[in-house]
Amino acid sequence: MNTPKYTINSIVSIQDQNSNRIIQLGQLVNEKEKHGLLDINQNTPQQSSNSNETSPKNELNTKLTLIAQCSKKHEKDDLDMEHLIKFQQLLQNSQQSADAEYLYLKEDIKKSKEREKLNEVNVHDEFNPSVNNNFFEQFRFRYFFEFFCYHFIYFVLLGPLAIPLINLRGKALSRNMQFSGISGFSIQQFVIYLLNITAFAVFYTKKCDVVTFQVEMINIIAIMITRCVVLACKYATYDRKKMQYLRDNILSNEVRNSELFFAGWTSQTPIIIHRSVLQCQKAFNIDPSLFYIQFMVTPEQKTDARLKEHQDILKQVRDNDQFCQRIPPPVVRPKKEKQEKIYFGYEILKDLIDTYQLKHRKFRKFLIISAVVFSLMRSLIPFIFHISSKPTDPYMHAHEYFIGVVSTFQVFNMYLFFCLQAVLGYFDTTRKLFMQRQLSFMIAPRKLKNLDMEKILPTIDIFNSYTIKGWTLIRKVCMEYGKAYSLRVQGLFTFLGIWIIGSIIILVLDAFKIVTTFERIFLVQLYVDTIVSLFLVFALIVAGAQINDVFNLQESILNANKTIISDLGLIINGFLNEKYHSENFIYTKALEKLLEQQQESPEQKIQSLLQHYDFHINELIYDKNHNPFTLFGLKVTFVMLQSAAVAFGSVAATVLSQLTKKH
Incomplete structure (x- = not known):
């Protein structure tokens, strides 16, 4: 007697009352395999009986897997009764309708197509960080x-x-x-x-x-x-x-x-943040296993929950982004018995970005509204001027109305786009300033009196060399973050600076009557453009100078921490041998951290920490001198701002004096 061939459809004969159901399940198998959603090598129900995953969707996937396995075994002529019995039991115990099963399939296929669409955009072109090896941004x-x-x-x-x-x-x-x-x-x-x-x-x-x-x-x-x-x-x-x-x-x-067009950049979506951080990590060749920090004290419950939420978001983003590599575990694992936690740099950066976006949401909205209002007012200046001269018929001829409308439309359209780029570029710069200041808070064991702002995250473990390394890497990523967008904004402001210089030359020529052929309305437009442009440029210079000033602040904090560690070297013997007790919280916490290191003596640990601090301070000084915030190709400082203010103030005073004499 020949052995029967048990195809998916021939299994129907086992239980006729379920024949239609089995055929539908067979169709589901085909669809799932087509979209790569079914792993036929996974365990069968009996093999995974310890699993807690008993949801209807998991039950369906298990059932489909068994069907696929039966079909595969039939092709090899080794389909046994054991698999058929398993299949019968699953079929009898299943309480899911075919409609529900197809809904599950539709949901899985939709997610699969979304992943394919996302990866089609990012995996196969040079705009993908995993393909393009040139990660340093520069203006060419x-x-x-x-x-x-x-x-x-x-x-x-x-x-x-x-x-x-x-x-x-x-x-x-x-x-x-x-x-x-x-x-x-x-x-x-x-x-x-x-x-x-x-x-x-x-x-x-x-x-x-x-x-x-x-x-x-x-x-x-x-x-x-x-x-x-x-x-x-x-x-x-x-x-x-x-x-x-x-x-x-x-x-x-x-x-x-x-x-x-930087879609999603201004709103800082999770995928934008993740890819930007990844770009910066690869630019500096950062080992992700070092991109971790620990706090000196346990964070508040709401802070820890917030960071945990960022961690979950990161997992979701990476699951939908195939070009992203697996996040390696930290080099040093936290001690479970002390319930210590360690945090990935992405979670820290996303928390700072989200906090800034939330706190300054109204400010961002105000900047956008201001750009719209100014663009509208600037575009209507000629029309208002003409209508004030001839209220009944400002342009007189139809073709002049056409030119006037075209001019107004073009001015509004371009000024709106340009102003939005400028004000959002300023918003981007102030966000970077906020993040750098918060990073300064994170290495300061004492309150910083010269920064009047709320501290978002606790102080990191400044007596842990791995945490200090992680903080340095986060700081470098923060400065490089959004470099492509920043370069475009700097290009626009460079053009704006050239525009300002040209406008001032024309205004000076008119004020001193060197050239007298300029029309009044032309000069009015020029004054408006110059004033607004100067305001935008000076606002960006102030923010940039503050960013560069943070380098000095962070250097002084690291040196202060180094002094604390040096002081510990002087009094460590008293703590260990004579059981001294310090009322200084920082010293007490430092001693606790040093005694945790079993591999090294406290004296050796102190010397090692001092060497690490020297290295990170030197790296900070290098970044301060070679990677500062620049505008017009120049390092932005308060000295530069003061010189520019004096120069433009002198020109403005001279022009106003001449205009007063003229009128």
Whole structure:
């Protein structure tokens, strides 16, 4: 008698009343295997009887696994009765309907597709930290001028006719710059070009009595140049590999939004924070097993719960991001008997970022509203001026109304984008300042009187060399964090500085009557632009100078901690041999930490700690001198701010004096 072939469908004959159900389960097996959601090598129910996972969904997966195993055994002609009995028992005990099972399948497939979509964006291109090995961000003027020319040719000269020329430098370049293709941004860019070229054609072919070259047309020209600068700054931070990929491959919308438009950056989503921290870790070649810290005292329950939540979020992010490596355990494990906890650097950074975002949510909203209001007011200056002169018919002719509307629209659109970049760049800088100050709190055993702000996290174990190393790595990541965005903002502010210098020269020429052909409305616009631009630049300089000043603060704190450790070396024998008791909490805690080290004597541990502090202080001094916050390519300091304030104050006083004499 021949051995029957037990395929999935032939198993139906075992229990006819469940035949339809088994066929549906067989279909589920096929779907699960298709999407890689079923591991047929996992344990069967009897093999995993100790497992506590008895949810309906786990029961379904177990059942499907058994079916797949039966099918696989049938292919090898070794399907035995034991597996059939297991299958019968599972089928009889199952209380789940086919509808519920298909809902589980739909949920799993949806998550699988989301992971595939996310990884399709990040795994197979040079914009992925695991593929691209160049992690240091820098502003490349070669790419800046190249892409400035591309945008200038498109917006000012040729429009869509420039696409074939641009594609000579890369077959996908015009598509990635969104000069070609069908998308909202590409249509917007074409409309902007069309409005600009039409306004110029109308101005030079029609007689204009109200619209002048100095006002409306200069506005349009200035806006086009500004647009070219802003867009070119996006590409100036790319390295050679990224640029080559940009030329040869069409980017997906997700990559384009995240890389070119920084989608999610201002809101600091968990995936953005994780990838930015990963980028910084690889930039400094940081071993993740050293990226841990311990606190000197047990954190408050709400603080510990907050950090635990960040840890859970990190796990979720990494589960959905295939290019991320496994997080290695710390080099030194905490002692379970003392219930000590150790925290990953990501949790610390995310907690500081989330705290700042939450506390300054209203401030961020105020900055955005201010940018919108100023952009609207600035765009309406010519219209308000004309309507005050001729209330009934400010522009007189239809074609002049068209030019006026185009000028107003362009000014509002570009000023809004530029101002949002500037104010959010300032917000980004103040966040970095907040994080650096909080890191200063974390190494200070005593309250810092010169920083009037709330301390978010406890002081770290300053007598643990591994924790001090972890703090140093977190500090370095904090300074490098968001470098690509920061470089683009610095590029914009550099352009803003050049704009300010040019505006001041024109205003001085007018004030001293060296040139008298400037129109009044043109000068009014220039005064408004100069005042607002100076305010933005000085605000960023102040924040940058404060960031660089934190280096000095952290250096002094580390030296103070080193002094405490040196003092311990003087009194350690009294503590150990004569049983002295200190009323100083820091000394008592330090002695407790030193005595925990069984491998070394307290004296050896003190000497080792002093050597480690010397190393970290030298590293901090190096970063202070070579990796400070810069603007216009210069290290920002309060001395620089004072000199700039005196210079601009002198110019402003001179101009005001001349204007007073004139009127």
